[in-house]
Amino acid sequence: MADTIYALASGAGRAGIAVWRLSGEGSAAALTALTGRPLPPPRRAVRAVLTDRDAEPIDDGLALWFPAPASFTGEDVVELHLHGGRAVAQALGQALARLGLRPAEPGEFSRRAFANGKIDLTHAEAIADLVAAETAAQRRQALRQMDGTLASLIESWRHRLVSILARLEAAIDFAEEDLPPSLIAQTRTEAAALESDLAAHLADNRRGEILRDGLHITLLGAPNAGKSSLLNRLAGREAAIVSAEAGTTRDVIEVYLDLGGWPAILADTAGLREAAGQIEAEGVRRALARAEAADLKLAVFDAGLVPNLDEATREVIDDATLVVLNKRDLAVSPLPETIAGRPTIAVSAKTGDGLDRLLSWIEGEVHQRFAVGPAPVLTRARHRAAAEAAAVALSGFDPSGDLGLAAESLRAAATALGRITGRVETDEVLDAIFREFCIGK
Ligand SMILES: Nc1nc2c(ncn2[C@@H]2O[C@H](COP(=O)(O)OP(=O)(O)OP(=O)(O)O)[C@@H](O)[C@H]2O)c(=O)[nH]1
Ligand SMILES: [Mg+2]
Numbered sequence: 001m002a003d004t005i006y007a008l009a010s011g012a013g014r015a016g017i018a019v020w021r022l023s024g025e026g027s028a029a030a031l032t033a034l035t036g037r038p039l040p041p042p043r044r045a046v047r048a049v050l051t052d053r054d055a056e057p058i059d060d061g062l063a064l065w066f067p068a069p070a071s072f073t074g075e076d077v078v079e080l081h082l083h084g085g086r087a088v089a090q091a092l093g094q095a096l097a098r099l100g101l102r103p104a105e106p107g108e109f110s111r112r113a114f115a116n117g118k119i120d121l122t123h124a125e126a127i128a129d130l131v132a133a134e135t136a137a138q139r140r141q142a143l144r145q146m147d148g149t150l151a152s153l154i155e156s157w158r159h160r161l162v163s164i165l166a167r168l169e170a171a172i173d174f175a176e177e178d179l180p181p182s183l184i185a186q187t188r189t190e191a192a193a194l195e196s197d198l199a200a201h202l203a204d205n206r207r208g209e210i211l212r213d214g215l216h217i218t219l220l221g222a223p224n225a226g227k228s229s230l231l232n233r234l235a236g237r238e239a240a241i242v243s244a245e246a247g248t249t250r251d252v253i254e255v256y257l258d259l260g261g262w263p264a265i266l267a268d269t270a271g272l273r274e275a276a277g278q279i280e281a282e283g284v285r286r287a288l289a290r291a292e293a294a295d296l297k298l299a300v301f302d303a304g305l306v307p308n309l310d311e312a313t314r315e316v317i318d319d320a321t322l323v324v325l326n327k328r329d330l331a332v333s334p335l336p337e338t339i340a341g342r343p344t345i346a347v348s349a350k351t352g353d354g355l356d357r358l359l360s361w362i363e364g365e366v367h368q369r370f371a372v373g374p375a376p377v378l379t380r381a382r383h384r385a386a387a388e389a390a391a392v393a394l395s396g397f398d399p400s401g402d403l404g405l406a407a408e409s410l411r412a413a414a415t416a417l418g419r420i421t422g423r424v425e426t427d428e429v430l431d432a433i434f435r436e437f438c439i440g441k
Contacts, residue, residue, distance in 0.1 A: 009440035015084030074116030107437025121422030137261030208377030221300030223271025229349035304330030389416035
């Protein structure tokens with residue numbers, strides 16, 4: 001029998017109300033022991049005066065009883081709504097421990113719900129994402145996934161695989177001379193259609209993952225171009241040190257932004273140049289490494305130096321770069337409209353001129369590149385790896401050769417897809433997934 005577990009499901013610390021959750025076969029006995037009364041009717045909130053075994057009062061609150069299997073975990077569950085305070089929490093924890101319950105591990109409730117077939121893995125992950133969501137777009141994505149959109153997409157792909165497999169197996173049963181040629185042709189067409197659907201979802205620019213994890217934007221430019229000043233302006237606070245001395249920023253400094261619902265991590269970096277010392281050289285190395293990994297780059301030039309443009313900055317410009325001409329207030333020459341083929345935007349971090357335009361430009365780019373449409377998307381690297389493995393297996397499908405081998409590649413693809421929803425998964429992988437959850441979930 002699995003242990004009966006308990007946890008504070010609401011946030012820790014002082015609060016008007018704290019919600020506790022108990023799950024497992026011992027939940028009912030724990031509730032009757034704490035209240036000294038029979039079990040209340042299922043799924044109805046009832047007043048509950050809780051006392052410890054030596055009749056020491058714990059708190060006066062509400063209790064709900066969810067008998068298995070109609071509960072979140074699929075086990076017997078009790079929910080207690082008590083006053084949120086440290087002393088109440090301590091007294092209840094002690095009383096529950098004495099009754100033989102143990103504190104839940106992070107994600108243990110969700111894991112039990114998964115084990116009991118109440119939710120699939122993508123649903124469990126969506127709950128964790130919803131709790132962690134910090135922007136409106138993240139919340140919407142988590143809700144969509146919780147609704148089962150990703151799971152049903154994956155399941156529909158699996159069903160298609162299974163139906164191709166069924167046809168192929170029928171073909172295997174025919175004697176070679178009786179084999180209807182259309183049967184094999186059909187499996188080929190269907191496999192190719194599925195392969196291209198998979199490819200279309202894999203070529204989604206990692207939208208779902210980026211929305212979940214945050215978009216990485218990196219500021220790059222020559223020393224003194226005003227990168228740190230821009231970061232402070234965009235963040236609305238003095239996060240980075242600004243000075244007239246070239247080479248002020250050495251390490252990478254990050255701030256978090258909400259770009260119209262998109263969570264973004266904006267990184268300030270050391271100015272690009274042949275560094276004077278070891279520390280600065282390391283800073284430049286880090287800046288370039290960040291640039292490599294960034295989803296979007298902001299290349300910053302000093303407008304006061306136009307027409308002389310910093311060569312090292314120009315070199316980092318690519319399709320994922322927005323070009324910013326800062327210090328517009330100091331510009332003396334006409335400013336170029338494009339640099340390295342990319343349009344420029346002129347701003348002044350000092351006066352604030354052009355910053356609203358810059359911000360909406362960044363938002364527009366983000367939206368255009370990564371906006372998540374209504375179609376479900378892969379939201380984790382785990383999903384992508386499994387879908388890629390399925391695509392690879394499927395690309396090996398060749399019904400004109402050995403039919404047994406062809407069937408094998410379909411099975412391998414189905415297994416890979418099954419990993420996403422958790423149909424096929426090892427304990428080790430499940431441990432890693434649920435460990436990320438908070439306690440009480
Ligand atoms: N006039 C004017 N000065 C600016 C502007 N933006 C930044 N500065 C000044 O330029 C100098 C350098 O600014 P920083 O933001 O430290 O430049 P940085 O690119 O971070 O420099 P490093 O960290 O050394 O690479 C400071 O004296 C800023 O006050 C601007 O738009 N106009
Ligand atoms: Mg700086």
